[in-house]
Amino acid sequence: xxxxxxxxxxxxxxxxxxxxxxxxxxxxxxxxxxxxxxxxxxxxxxxxxxxxxxxxxxxxxxxxxxxxxxxxxxxxxxxxxxxxxxxxxxxxxxxxxxxxxxxxxxxxxxxx
Amino acid sequence: xxxxxxxxxxxxxxxxxxxxxxxxxxxxxxxxxxxxxxxxxxxxxxxxxxxxxxxxxxxxxxxxxxxxxxxxxxxxxxxxxxxxxxxxxxxxxxxxxxxxxxxxxxxxxxxxxx
Numbered sequence: 001x002x003x004x005x006x007x008x009x010x011x012x013x014x015x016x017x018x019x020x021x022x023x024x025x026x027x028x029x030x031x032x033x034x035x036x037x038x039x040x041x042x043x044x045x046x047x048x049x050x051x052x053x054x055x056x057x058x059x060x061x062x063x064x065x066x067x068x069x070x071x072x073x074x075x076x077x078x079x080x081x082x083x084x085x086x087x088x089x090x091x092x093x094x095x096x097x098x099x100x101x102x103x104x105x106x107x108x109x110x111x112x
Numbered sequence: 113x114x115x116x117x118x119x120x121x122x123x124x125x126x127x128x129x130x131x132x133x134x135x136x137x138x139x140x141x142x143x144x145x146x147x148x149x150x151x152x153x154x155x156x157x158x159x160x161x162x163x164x165x166x167x168x169x170x171x172x173x174x175x176x177x178x179x180x181x182x183x184x185x186x187x188x189x190x191x192x193x194x195x196x197x198x199x200x201x202x203x204x205x206x207x208x209x210x211x212x213x214x215x216x217x218x219x220x221x222x223x224x225x226x
Binding site: 034091 | 145153154168203215220
């Protein structure tokens with residue numbers, strides 16, 4: 001089945017610095033890649049997504065890049081703020097396109 | 113518009129008891145998903161519905177688990193004869209079905225089996 005790997009598992013940055021989280025996937029047919037942010041005790045919240053027909057998408061301080069050849073996509077957060085501290089999950093659709101397979105998550109800590 | 117709603121948010125139960133969780137999806141979303149999440153892990157797929165039809169079940173969904181979506185709106189997830197290994201957060205998500213569907217999660221239902 002589909003496999004999604006995510007690195008790093010933990011990431012600490014100083015407030016104002018940038019953070020990058022990378023995910024790799026195994027199914028070359030995957031075509032949709034969302035990123036979720038999960039705060040303690042809450043459900044995952046969609047923050048940005050990208051479809052396979054584009055290489056980059058940006059929304060204010062958040063951007064996602066996709067390299068279909070290498071089968072990886074990355075989340076970029078610029079000018080990090082303490083409220084960015086959370087666990088971030090990447091995902092892609094499974095081989096049958098029916099549901100999503102999630103990475104193991106990255107715990108981001110933004111230090112003031 | 114309200115998001116995906118789950119109830120109860122927290123449940124503590126004794127081993128061997130049955131528990132039921134309810135999910136109300138975003139209105140007009142015809143797809144509804146159940147995921148399970150344990151500490152330090154990403155959500156793991158359990159099952160999903162399109163309208164009232166249950167189209168796929170994960171191998172994680174043992175015989176003690178049953179999910180229903182009788183009228184194609186809200187869904188219930190029942191766990192019978194709970195075990196300590198069932199302790200987790202049970203997440204519900206919903207979406208419209210189209211080639212680029214995005215799934216939206218509820219806040220989850222925490223289950224602790226003691």
